[in-house]
Amino acid sequence: MSDLITMGKAAKKSATFLAQADTLLKNNALKQMSAALIAHDATIIKANEQDLNAAKNNGVTEVMLDRLKLDKNRIQAMAQGLLDVAELPDPIGHVSEMWKTDANLTIGKQQVPLGVIGIIYESRPNVTADAAALCFKSGNAVILRGGKEAIHSNSAIVLILQTAIEQAGFPKDAIQLITDTSRETARQLMQLNRYLDVLIPRGGATLIQTVLEHATVPIIETGTGNCHVYIDGSADLKMATDIIVNAKCSRPSVCNSAETLLIHRNVANTFLPVIEEALAPYQVELRADSSALAIFKTAVEATEEDWETEFLDFILAVKVVDSIDEAIKHINQYSTKHSESIVTSNYFNGQQFHREVDSAAVYINASTRFTDGFEFGFGAEIGISTQKLHARGPMGLNELTSSKYIIFGEGQIR
Template structure:
């Protein structure tokens, strides 16, 4: 197995250097990374083709995450350039004050240090994570899944080369090439070197990391997301939002998995919304009342209400009230993203206050839960916990605070 202790030591050394870089140096390096990705696009696609060939037996939703195209490489390059344009959170003080003893206290943003990322079949995570950790003054140790190992190795080698070309520490980004469970477990126990570990992937991976890791973990990702159509919901708006949230990219964590609908409008609008979903290839699974309205639905099981499909599947439930919808969501949600469709904004605000999720929408698709859409640039993940960070995690969420205190000889009496 790879020597993670050595990787950790190199990461710590690089972290001390990266934390002191100027914003200009970091931005220049990110732009150099983007340029190299574009110049070596053929090399990246060739490596990705090997991974795709090895992934033929995988479900289509995983292959979609794994596959790179000219446009997806361009998107990664543009993501690096966009992060270079964002404000540097470590180049600022949050606030300052003088105490009664005459001490000047300044609160400033500082990097977290060495960040570990465990992720599955999305090679773009290698680039996004590098961009955000580097710009915020951190370094990263990446551990991707075996399905994307060729692509990840190619991408990380190019990112490291770009840093070396700028005379900056290559070990600001390292990739664990051993994709065994042993290497993942070892990373979760790298207490002497890792400051925080962030899992990116499905519920199984996230829960394994949360239960196994002895290093601090930021829980991210799993998205059993709901859309609730309230009484008087506008039909055209409801149909457009539900279809977008389910089918635009069903394999991602902010895709809607469940549709709840108020019994006052279910008979009127559910048949057409169901047909629109079916026309896009969605398999519908309904409770008894939903199936009475749309018999083509398969019966929903108890397990369906807690399942994140990441696929063209959606479960549908008819509810009697706003209160029932909220109670169902809070019981079954992964606390990621939920939406209500209603013309009554007061009821929308009740939904936003009472639903216990990181992102709660009124009259908009859950697909907007994304660092780029929120204006954060590329994101490190969507935090579904409440400590330190919640929701899309951009640059600011990869920093902590430090107090700098200056006196002129004060002693405490």
């Protein structure tokens, strides 16, 4: 615990410095961080190979290995993400509104950093660079705690970023990594009340639940994605096929991939054989209700558990529904409130879906895979919030700020 307290104190001091930092200096530091990642890509890849080898020896699946893997292209993408963040408007200091009161006070609402942000995450080392960049630009110090499966990759990335920001005139402790990956240290971080202003868990259901049970600091819940695609009776079936294949197969290990396909009974006989054929090259396992099971050539019977599971694999639950109302009811019952999509040619059904589905991102005629900070124009994301406070959906710079009121008077007393 003493090591975490030392990190917390250093982070608090760094956060005070960052909160006052000039935008141009922050942007210059981000550009240096980006260049440093590319200049040291061989170091990162070598560290990543250690993590990959350990994961393979531990029997990690190919899908999860893909989450862990870094190569030159992915490091280039990480570096570009830093440049994209540098180009975004700096929210800190922005006054969103100003008004006069009856007492002739002028009051403004100004964006300020949250302070010190703790982030617990799993597997994907690119999160390290994304989180560091967004916290840095928004004036927040960050304490990162990645999973043990990526410890060598994360350590290499953080060391490179720390060196770059220090050379740019910033305290290196603005970005820190906890290298002790034990559960006990993670739980201590969850209770670092004097130093953490907020904790953001980014990972699977088990991680999220652990944080919810043990954290005593404020948290923003992110990550778990039991996402749905509903094929309406009026859907363009070519469009529907393309969306399903993309939403399920482009990268099944991420939280915005589709886990359940709902289809209107009127098009089930026509569409399900087509989607089965389209998914076959990816060897997707179909877990179907009785109606879909009677149509598919190869499928297994779905269980109640399948409707509520985030598979993160080439597995798709399939259910035939009699109406859009039944589809919406199913989604609101089993969804983790992440991302849902309807494929339809009916304007009114699309609007009903938008209105009644209670998730962070609700699509008409598009893949759920677009729920991503980069795709939304945020440069990167700290995570995808599935709660309603303090942020919801992909979290970029603005979601890493709070506000304070600035008041101008002329000697008024009450």
